[in-house]
Amino acid sequence: AQSVTQLGSHVxxxxxxxxxxxxxxxxxxxxxxxxxxxxxxxxxQLLLKYTSAATLVKGINGFEAEFKKSETSFHLTxxxxxxxxxxxxxxxxxxxxxxxxxxxxxxxGTTLQxxx
Amino acid sequence: xxxxxxxxxxxVTQMGQEVILRCVPISNHLYFYWYRQIxxxxxxxxxxxxxxxxxEKSEIFDDQFSVERPDGSNFTLKIRSTKLEDxxxxxxxxxxxxxxxxxxxxxxxxxxxxxxxx
Numbered sequence: 001a002q003s004v005t006q007l008g009s010h011v012x013x014x015x016x017x018x019x020x021x022x023x024x025x026x027x028x029x030x031x032x033x034x035x036x037x038x039x040x041x042x043x044x045q046l047l048l049k050y051t052s053a054a055t056l057v058k059g060i061n062g063f064e065a066e067f068k069k070s071e072t073s074f075h076l077t078x079x080x081x082x083x084x085x086x087x088x089x090x091x092x093x094x095x096x097x098x099x100x101x102x103x104x105x106x107x108x109g110t111t112l113q114x115x116x
Numbered sequence: 117x118x119x120x121x122x123x124x125x126x127x128v129t130q131m132g133q134e135v136i137l138r139c140v141p142i143s144n145h146l147y148f149y150w151y152r153q154i155x156x157x158x159x160x161x162x163x164x165x166x167x168x169x170x171x172e173k174s175e176i177f178d179d180q181f182s183v184e185r186p187d188g189s190n191f192t193l194k195i196r197s198t199k200l201e202d203x204x205x206x207x208x209x210x211x212x213x214x215x216x217x218x219x220x221x222x223x224x225x226x227x228x229x230x231x232x233x234x
Binding site: 034036041042043044045046049090092101102103104105106107108109 | 120147149151157158159160161164166171172207209211221222223224225226227228
């Protein structure tokens with residue numbers, strides 16, 4: 001079965017500092033991996049996705065993530081945090097033999113706080 | 117830009133009552149999903165729906181739950197007899213038929229319905 005673990009339920013950074021949100025996955029087959037962001041009172045919005053093309057994936061709002069098979073990781077980074085980045089971030093995995101319906105398996109989520 | 121909409125934004129109901137949560141997916145999408153998030157917990161898959169039938173459901177999706185696409189635009193989730201533990205945020209999502217296969221294409225999420233069972 002597939003699973004996702006997000007290390008750190010809360011991350012706090014200063015404005016302008018590096019953002020690093022950690023995600024590790026478990027999958028018996030090559031996974032598809034996603035990062036979603038949720039702003040207060042809104043739905044989940046796709047930041048970026050990995051679907052077996054380039055291992056370094058660039059997304060919206062300056063975010064990127066690198067797929068590392070050897071570490072089973074898909075960490076999300078942004079070089080310089082902005083106040084507007086404060087939100088809840090979810091890592092998710094899809095695909096594999098257990099499902100061909102595209103259902104997403106989510107991690108616990110990480111709340112990013114950006115301090116001025 | 118097209119978006120998934122959900123109504124109501126907040127629903128309060130008494131234990132044992134039936135509730136229907138409504139979603140309008142993006143118009144040319146063919147795959148539909150319901151997820152839920154209990155406060156403080158992860159987002160969990162409930163059910164996927166394609167070609168007017170359930171294509172996959174989780175263990176959470178027991179006989180108390182049902183889904184329907186009654187008129188080609190709405191996608192509903194019904195809970196027949198609500199329990200306290202059904203209190204959660206319920207998200208609807210949809211995705212188009214094209215893309216990188218079933219599992220690699222993006223799902224578009226609605227803003228959610230917060231269900232409170234008292």
